[in-house]
Amino acid sequence: MIPTPDLSHLTRRDYESVYEPAEDTFILLDALEQDADELRNMQPSISLEIGSGSGCVSSFIGTILGPSNTLYLATDINERAASCTARTGRQNNIPIEPIIANLVAPLRSRLRHAVDILVFNPPYVPTFESEAEDAQTTRNIQGAWAGGANGMQVTDLLLEQVDDLLSSQGRFYLVAVKQNDVPAIQERMRQRFNLRSDVVLQRRAGREHLLILRFQR
Amino acid sequence: MVRLITHNILACHAKGCTQNNFPLQFKDASIELKEQEFNPDFLRNFLSRLEWKALVDTARELGDTSLPLEMPEMIDDEFLKNLHHVLLEIHVEEGAMICPNCGHSYPISNGIPNMLLAEHEIG
Numbered sequence: 001m002i003p004t005p006d007l008s009h010l011t012r013r014d015y016e017s018v019y020e021p022a023e024d025t026f027i028l029l030d031a032l033e034q035d036a037d038e039l040r041n042m043q044p045s046i047s048l049e050i051g052s053g054s055g056c057v058s059s060f061i062g063t064i065l066g067p068s069n070t071l072y073l074a075t076d077i078n079e080r081a082a083s084c085t086a087r088t089g090r091q092n093n094i095p096i097e098p099i100i101a102n103l104v105a106p107l108r109s110r111l112r113h114a115v116d117i118l119v120f121n122p123p124y125v126p127t128f129e130s131e132a133e134d135a136q137t138t139r140n141i142q143g144a145w146a147g148g149a150n151g152m153q154v155t156d157l158l159l160e161q162v163d164d165l166l167s168s169q170g171r172f173y174l175v176a177v178k179q180n181d182v183p184a185i186q187e188r189m190r191q192r193f194n195l196r197s198d199v200v201l202q203r204r205a206g207r208e209h210l211l212i213l214r215f216q217r
Numbered sequence: 218m219v220r221l222i223t224h225n226i227l228a229c230h231a232k233g234c235t236q237n238n239f240p241l242q243f244k245d246a247s248i249e250l251k252e253q254e255f256n257p258d259f260l261r262n263f264l265s266r267l268e269w270k271a272l273v274d275t276a277r278e279l280g281d282t283s284l285p286l287e288m289p290e291m292i293d294d295e296f297l298k299n300l301h302h303v304l305l306e307i308h309v310e311e312g313a314m315i316c317p318n319c320g321h322s323y324p325i326s327n328g329i330p331n332m333l334l335a336e337h338e339i340g
Contacts, residue, residue, distance in 0.1 A: 045262050068256035071222055071263070082329050086218070095253065095305075097223045098329050102339075106323075106332040110226045110239065114266055137336075 002033050005059035005092045010084055017080045019053045019144035023205035024175050028121055029060050031173060031201045031212040036064045042169055044116030048073045050103055050158060053081045053144060055088030055096060057119060062094030070116075075101040078139045102136075103158055104165065115165045120158055121175040126151040151180050159185070162215060163193035171216045178209040189215060218251075218308040218328040221279075222263070225272050225304075227330065229316035229323075231338045240271035241314035241323065246279060253305045257297050260304070264288070276303045 007021065032039070044065065049058045052074035062072050072089070074096050076082045082098040089096030099106065123132065125145045132148030147153055155174070162172050172195075176182050182199065189195045195215045202211040229238035269288045276284055283299035314323045314330065321338070324331050 043258075043262065045259070045266060068254040069259055073223065073226070077333070079329075079331070083327065086327075086329060095218070097218065097220065099223070099227070099332055100329060101332040102334075105230045105334075106227050108230070109228045110268070 002036065002060065002063055004029065005056050005063065005088060007054060007056060007088060007091075009087055009091050010054060014054075014080065014084050017141050018078065018084050019081075019141060021054055021056045023208070024121060024124075024210055025056055027201055027203055027205075027210050027212055028057055028119070028173065028175050031214070032057075032061060032064065032119075034200065035214075039064055039117065042116060044070050046071050046073065046111070046115050046167075047117040047119070048075070048104070048107070048111070048115045048165070049119045050075050051081075051120060051122060051144070052076050052085040052096075052098065053078075053121075055085030055098070057121065058085065058096045059088050059092040059094050061117065061119070062089070062096065063092065067094050072096045073099065073107070075099045075104060075107070077102050077136060078141075078143060104161060108161065108164065111165055113164070113167055113170075116167050116170050118162065118165055118170060118172040120155070120173070122155040122158070123147040124151040124155065124175060124177050124180055126179050129153060151177060155180070159189065162189070163195060166195075166215075166217065168217060171214055174213045174215070176211045176213055178211070182211055182213065185213065218310070219314075219325050219330050220305055220308055221272060221275060222304040224275060224309070224314070225267055227314065227323075227332065229319060229321055230332070231316065231319050231321045231334055234316060234319040234321070237318040238316055240268070240275055240317075242317055243275065243278060243309060244313045244315050244322070246309045246312035248279060249308045249310050250306055251308055253301070255298065255301050257294070260297050260300055261292065263304075264292070272303065276307075279307060281307065
């Protein structure tokens with residue numbers, strides 16, 4: 001049993017602008033824990049989390065793999081989230097490198113086929129498109145969940161880049177909900193990029209039917 | 218904490234800036250040295266992912282001359298210890314990173330780089 005990262009240093013004020021770990025975070029942790037041995041055996045050099053928010057997930061990956069075995073990169077478009085990610089890394093003795101960035105923009109050219117573990121818990125809640133756009137532009141807490149049409153507006157942007165980022169042994173973990181049309185995502189990634197995928201975990205949490213997708217070559 | 222391992226991965230991504238946009242140049246860098254656990258296996262695995270010249274040049278700009286200009290063929294412990302220090306123990310806490318091509322400045326505050334662009338700068 002891998003302990004859930006210590007988040008006791010984060011305050012109510014942090015959670016006013018940064019997403020507080022909830023069921024969607026915990027199902028992702030459970031999926032990663034389920035794969036812990038395989039992930040260790042991969043000896044990953046680079047782990048990259050997109051939209052790291054509180055830093056809970058990257059710290060958890062760091063706890064699985066060990067603080068000095070892997071480079072832990074974490075991007076978030078929200079400044080406060082990047083700061084929470086850094087603090088959560090320190091609190092849990094995992095040297096996470098937070099970067100304030102839109103998805104992977106400044107990393108793309110140098111991380112071509114270099115990412116061993118890619119993780120994204122995107123804003124997946126279906127909303128009006130303008131709501132998702134405004135949230136990403138103002139970089140507020142709404143940006144952590146407002147996903148626009150089918151909840152796929154932000155995820156779609158990243159899906160186009162996954163193939164470019166993943167190393168030959170790389171894995172991509174994505175959080176989704178049923179309304180995102182998971183079979184369509186899987187089919188599209190297979191057809192366009194020849195990436196295979198599995199639903200490795202799913203559960204109901206209140207109104208949400210949460211799924212964890214794992215993509216690999 | 219912008220360590221040189223991370224700096225070696227960041228490139229300018231402003232609109233139209235696709236050449237000579239790496240490595241970014243540190244400006245007014247304030248540095249802290251922080252000890253990290255030495256892990257030779259990690260370093261050996263990571264060597265192939267480094268842009269060596271960019272790393273050496275940047276380390277020299279920050280005053281560390283311990284790395285050779287060419288990556289050595291024989292990887293010994295002394296080399297790995299120097300590499301460990303340069304990659305993982307030099308933290309740039311404040312300052313900026315400037316694109317050598319377009320001059321765009323990416324600020325670093327509290328050890329966190331801000332790589333966002335304004336709407337009109339996005340390619």
